[in-house]
Amino acid sequence: xxxxxxxxxxxxxxxxxxxxxxxxxxxxxxxxxxxxxxxxxxxxxxxxxxxxxxxxxxxxxxxxxxxxxxxxxxxxxxxxxxxxxxxxxxxxxxxxxxxxxxxxxxxxxxxxxxxxxxxxxxxxxxxxxxxxxxxxxxxxxxxxxxxxxxxxxxxxxxxxxxxxxxxxxxxxxxxxxxxxxxxxxxxxxxxxxxxxxxxxxxxxxxxxxxxxxxxxxxxxxxxxxxxxxxxxx
Amino acid sequence: xxxxxxxxxxxxxxxxxxxxxxxxxxxxxxxxxxxxxxxxxxxxxxxxxxxxxxxxxxxxxxxxxxxxxxxxxxxxxxxxxxxxxxxxxxxxxxxxxxxxxxxxxxxxxxxxxxxxxxxxxxxxxxxxxxxxxxxxxxxxxxxxxxxxxxxxxxxxxxxxxxxxxxxxxxxxxxxxxxxxxxxxxxxxxxxxxxxxxxxxxxxxxxxxxxxxxxxxxxxxxxxxxxxxxxxxxxxxxxxxxxxxxxxxxxxxxxxxx
Ligand code: HEM
Ligand code: SF4
Ligand code: FES
Numbered sequence: 001x002x003x004x005x006x007x008x009x010x011x012x013x014x015x016x017x018x019x020x021x022x023x024x025x026x027x028x029x030x031x032x033x034x035x036x037x038x039x040x041x042x043x044x045x046x047x048x049x050x051x052x053x054x055x056x057x058x059x060x061x062x063x064x065x066x067x068x069x070x071x072x073x074x075x076x077x078x079x080x081x082x083x084x085x086x087x088x089x090x091x092x093x094x095x096x097x098x099x100x101x102x103x104x105x106x107x108x109x110x111x112x113x114x115x116x117x118x119x120x121x122x123x124x125x126x127x128x129x130x131x132x133x134x135x136x137x138x139x140x141x142x143x144x145x146x147x148x149x150x151x152x153x154x155x156x157x158x159x160x161x162x163x164x165x166x167x168x169x170x171x172x173x174x175x176x177x178x179x180x181x182x183x184x185x186x187x188x189x190x191x192x193x194x195x196x197x198x199x200x201x202x203x204x205x206x207x208x209x210x211x212x213x214x215x216x217x218x219x220x221x222x223x224x225x226x227x228x229x230x231x232x233x
Numbered sequence: 234x235x236x237x238x239x240x241x242x243x244x245x246x247x248x249x250x251x252x253x254x255x256x257x258x259x260x261x262x263x264x265x266x267x268x269x270x271x272x273x274x275x276x277x278x279x280x281x282x283x284x285x286x287x288x289x290x291x292x293x294x295x296x297x298x299x300x301x302x303x304x305x306x307x308x309x310x311x312x313x314x315x316x317x318x319x320x321x322x323x324x325x326x327x328x329x330x331x332x333x334x335x336x337x338x339x340x341x342x343x344x345x346x347x348x349x350x351x352x353x354x355x356x357x358x359x360x361x362x363x364x365x366x367x368x369x370x371x372x373x374x375x376x377x378x379x380x381x382x383x384x385x386x387x388x389x390x391x392x393x394x395x396x397x398x399x400x401x402x403x404x405x406x407x408x409x410x411x412x413x414x415x416x417x418x419x420x421x422x423x424x425x426x427x428x429x430x431x432x433x434x435x436x437x438x439x440x441x442x443x444x445x446x447x448x449x450x451x452x453x454x455x456x457x458x459x460x461x462x463x464x465x466x467x468x469x470x471x472x473x474x475x476x477x478x479x480x481x482x483x484x485x486x487x488x489x490x
Contacts, residue, residue, distance in 0.1 A: 021473075022436070023473045026470075093446045097405075097445040100338045100406070101336050103336055103342075104336060105302060105333055105336055106252055107304060107305040108305060109306070109452070113454075117448065118450055191448070195447075196474075197468065198471075199467030200464070204464075
């Protein structure tokens with residue numbers, strides 16, 4: 001009986017989930033995306049403390065605050081949900097999009113339009129791979145799922161960072177991921193405005209410029225850190 | 234001028250198709266693309282072959298019947314024109330011209346370059362109309378319409394329903410077409426009364442028919458022969474959202490075809 005109900009409930013939920021309209025799906029995805037965009041700014045702010053010349057003290061204080069403040073702990077759950085929703089919808093939407101043209105063209109499309117906007121899934125997947133790596137490097141260490149590197153405490157994020165960036169390959173891969181994140185964001189920010197219906201000739205130009213500046217700032221901001229560690233440590 | 238044409242040939246919806254090469258020579262630069270295809274077809278008929286099937290009707294850019302994906306672009310290389318308004322002077326002598334039908338799950342190939350675009354009609358049938366007879370031309374200023382709305386509605390109404398937006402879109406989405414129709418009607422007083430229902434019904438139908446999701450690449454706007462703007466898509470998203478979030482009685486769950 002219980003089994004029957006749970007199966008019925010599950011099919012109902014699945015049907016409901018798969019039934020939302022194309023626009024609803026995109027709006028939810030954009031909302032989650034915009035949330036992630038603001039989160040990136042906060043995260044970058046904290047990471048830049050790594051550059052201050054105090055042996056990691058201010059960074060550790062900030063990291064400690066982030067991992068102990070109860071409000072931020074709640075926020076963390078919302079953040080994970082945001083990532084999950086964005087990624088799941090990104091994959092579902094991309095799959096539907098592929099299915100809507102089962103037979104492709106012989107000559108690839110030559111429409112003169114924003115070229116990188118067609119590679120949101122690809123840049124997104126690189127970011128996803130980065131996220132997996134980032135989780136196993138920091139978050140799983142923090143919650144004790146993964147053992148920290150030898151001689152480093154599970155909450156000593158400064159030492160972990162130094163350790164990770166001591167590998168040039170790791171630092172290079174890190175920078176590569178942020179180039180792709182920048183590409184993702186460059187299209188994403190103005191795209192989210194359009195999806196929400198906030199496209200107006202009066203301000204869309206400004207939104208596009210601001211989005212590009214923000215994505216370059218985020219991308220370069222994160223990349224400066226490994227560069228600094230490679231060059232000066 | 235001489236051209237090599239590589240054209241998609243497919244006998245029927247069920248058979249497999251392929252690109253076939255043809256040569257045409259002595260073509261005047263001043264004739265239209267379709268006159269060039271007419272010459273090719275005469276040539277094929279004289280040789281006892283099958284002429285190439287392609288859609289065309291008015292040949293002056295107003296009916297929306299013509300199509301063709303030419304060298305990677307719907308309606309060919311010139312911006313803001315339909316294929317029937319394209320001339321051979323837009324191609325260089327000796328050029329290889331690839332001609333394919335429009336590709337979308339919702340536009341099955343009927344034969345050669347002809348696709349079935351009745352999916353667009355089904356979207357119109359779902360709500361792209363005004364249900365009551367709104368009468369003859371009203372006296373000037375008896376129905377106030379802001380000039381800006383009249384202009385924007387008129388621009389949107391220029392959509393000829395050709396489907397180039399779908400053909401150009403990497404996701405085969407029909408958002409530009411649907412948003413043009415939604416905007417054109419909802420901006421005017423006669424269409425406004427049904428705006429809340431209309432947008433929900435048309436979007437639901439669009440989704441059912443297998444068109445993709447909009448990812449804002451804006452390829453549609455570039456290829457649209459009538460230069461319909463993607464601000465119409467934003468307007469439709471806005472209308473759709475407010476209909477779903479704020480309308481009380483007129484919420485539409487999917488109705489089936
Ligand atoms: C910090 C990470 C990320 C941020 C800030 C972000 C942000 C955004 C934003 C704001 C959009 C525009 C949404 C819209 O217009 O509807 C977007 C689109 C997209 N994102 Fe992300 N994203 C991130 C990570 C990812 C990941 C990991 C994936 C993995 C699959 C992904 C896949 C996509 C796809 C496929 C689109 C395009 C969807 C479409 O327009 O059809 N994103 N992203
Ligand atoms: S919006 Fe433009 S490209 Fe799309 S159907 Fe209308 S006229 Fe054709
Ligand atoms: S044939 Fe009528 S628009 Fe081209």
